[in-house]
Amino acid sequence: MPYIRKSARSWAGIALIAVLSACTPAANTPSTTSEVPSAAPPHSQASDKPAAPPAPAEKPVQQEQADVVLVGSELEGLYLARAAADEGLSVKIIDPRPAFGGQVLQGEMLFLDAVSDGHGKSLHQGRVKELFDGFKNGKIRKLAEFEQYFAKLSQGIPVEQGVSLEQVGAVQGPDGREHVKAVTYTAKDGTRRQLTAQTWVENTDSAELASKLKVKRLPGLEAFYGQERIEYMSAGYMMKFKNVDWKAWMTAFNAMSDAERRKKFGTAYLSESYALVFDGVTKAYKASDDRLFLRGLNAVYQRDGEVLINALLVYDINPADPASVQYALDLGKKEMPLILEHFRKSLPGWEKAELNGFPAHPYIREYNHYETEYTLQVSDMLSGRMFPDNVSIAGYPLDLQGITSNKWGIEMGRPDKYGMPLRSFLLKGYDNIVMAGKNVGSTAIAYGSARIQPNTSLAAESIGVLLAQLHASGKPLTSVTGDDLAKLHQTLASKHGIKLTGVVGDNKLAGWTKEELRKLDSGEINYPSYKRK
Known part of the structure; x- marks a missing residue:
């Protein structure tokens, strides 16, 4: 596994453990401790040393359960939560941040980047379209108006702020993938809780959940710029x-x-x-x-x-x-x-x-890229590639914001439109971890386009509908079939007005050789300045 830059987290707590509930005595199991006679000698025979104070009792762990649990309250993942809840699933949000709303509400990143194809046609679909329409027509511009929109997205969904994740309990499934069964965390009031769920969603901008799993970090911008030290977009x-x-x-x-x-x-x-x-x-x-x-x-x-x-x-x-x-x-x-x-x-x-005041948090553009079931490439975007497991139709230039060695940043090409597959939102090696929003699986260069909100918000909503569709069978997202996807796409089109099939993107790479495509994906070729011979 490549080197991962150390953060405030300690890797000592990352190893997966068995679910605590499996080893905790049931509440109605009689204790035998009081039935055993004391082995201490009579007082007259006791040592002159004072008895050690009894060890403080460990706080009991409260048990909770939900169908879907989001870790973090970033906007993109909230579309998954809303869709799943509306389809009848029980959903809960636990957020390590002290306040709700992530990049948008706490970072006050209220300038929304619209997404259109190469012909100027808007690509906004699903619930996120309401937000962008409101922004465009001036009805959703101020923080209070964004807060009202977030409140509508999260209405009826339990949210806990300021939690601290302690332990992740996982077991290995029959296909060799890990399955997270429970997470133990400490609530803001100090209460310890163990939450079990069928599906977990990484929805933070600092990989609070994923960093506690067996993950493989993909090369970041440091590889593109040829520097050894890991550095993220500004x-x-x-x-x-x-x-x-x-x-x-x-x-x-x-x-x-x-x-x-x-x-x-x-x-x-x-x-x-x-x-x-x-x-x-x-x-x-x-x-x-x-x-x-x-x-x-x-x-x-x-x-x-x-x-x-x-x-x-x-x-x-x-x-x-x-x-x-x-x-x-x-x-x-x-x-x-x-x-x-x-x-x-x-x-x-x-x-x-x-x-006019100051934001409570920076606008975070990028953190580690972790390996997913499929990693989106630059060539996927510029060729207008569509996937059988499309969960979004995306667009936007490959916009790499600056780092210290290149403060202005660089643009690596402008796709027409392209598909985003379900597999790019599924953490590799696990059967029930969804990587929402900026955690999408892409190379560091492809991320310049994939990261934009409408792209991953639509994907999250689609996945929320799919989770409800699979719920009765208990089938994990990693086992979806062609029939499952056909049903999903039909439901999205008929019930939600979301079109993910029959879409064709302009192929700007027609005739490129395999070697040229390899160099494009690795960053050796900068598409805007490359002259094919």
């Missing part, structure tokens, strides 16, 4: 402002000629809702710390003078290390007054702008 620090006169900004912008705009703002786009790039402004800003970088703007107007911007990058952050995460927050918060002053001087309508 995290984002979401910037929040108020008292911005967006209308004045637009008026001044529209009054300029194209040449004047380029001279003052660089490449820039401004509408009633969005401000994009403005790299002439961001390039003129020098961050106070080398681990910070102000790249081109992704700004959204939230109404009432409030603006949210995704542009401040924080490099070399380990999502599984609380100290590293806190360092990112401290760096970003310290930098914000300086950026505000720069914007006041550089952008019309920003003269009276003020800071």
Whole structure:
């Protein structure tokens, strides 16, 4: 197994153990301890040494059960939870974070990246379409509006925040795969609980569940950039402002000629809702710390003078290390007054702008990539490949955000559309572990596209429906048949309006040789700049 960077977790607790309930005496089993006469001598014969205090009794473990358990409350996995619950399964969410909502609510990453194919047609399907439609039309822009949407997604599903995972109990199935039967955790109030479930979902951005399993880490961006030290895509620090006169900004912008705009703002786009790039402004800003970088703007107007911007990058952050995460927050918060002053001087309508608070968590783009039953490749995406076990139709450029050695990042190609197979969401070696959202199985380069929310949100919803379909038979996701998939696709189309079959993506790799495809997948070929002979 390749080297895995150490985090705040200890690998000493990772080894799988037998389910605790198998070795815990039943509550109604009579104890024989009190029936055995004491072996201690009479008081007159006792030693002068004081008796040792009795060992504190271990806290009892409360037993719980659910059909599906999510570890973490990231948006993408919530679509699986909602779909499974609506289909009649019992679902529970246990979250190591102290507060609900992950990247969106705690990181306040409220600038949503829409997904369309190479012809400009939206690829949004299923429940996630409602969110993106609300964002586009301005009805879901502010944090409170996102919170209302999350509350609707999780309605009726028990959620526990601030849990600490202790032990994972697994057994080996007849096909050689591991089957997780139970997880023991400590609740926020100190209560110890053992939760059994048929299916487990890794839905954190720091692999809280997967890191306690037998996993194989795939090469990350360090392999692509030729460095030995593991480093993930930069995290984002979401910037929040108020008292911005967006209308004045637009008026001044529209009054300029194209040449004047380029001279003052660089490449820039401004509408009633969005401000994009403005790299002439961001390039003129020098961050106070080398681990910070102000790249081109992704700004959204939230109404009432409030603006949210995704542009401040924080490099070399380990999502599984609380100290590293806190360092990112401290760096970003310290930098914000300086950026505000720069914007006041550089952008019309920003003269009276003020800071509008700070996020509780960084926007985490990437953590370890673990081996799944199938690993998505760059060639799958650029060739428009579809799979018999499609659970999503996806798109988006292969956008690799920067790391310390390449702060601007790089784009590795623009697919038309492609399929995402069920197998890319199933942890290899296990028959009941779903890897939701950013945990999707892909190479580090293919991840640049796979990671985008609508892609994996649709997959999660499809898998939630499939879990309910398989529930009565007890069949694991790793044993689905062609008939199971045909039934799933038919149900999704007729009941949910989700089309996963009969879709054709443009093949941008027609005629490529096997060697060229190999180099494309490994990163030796950068598709946008490659000239075939």
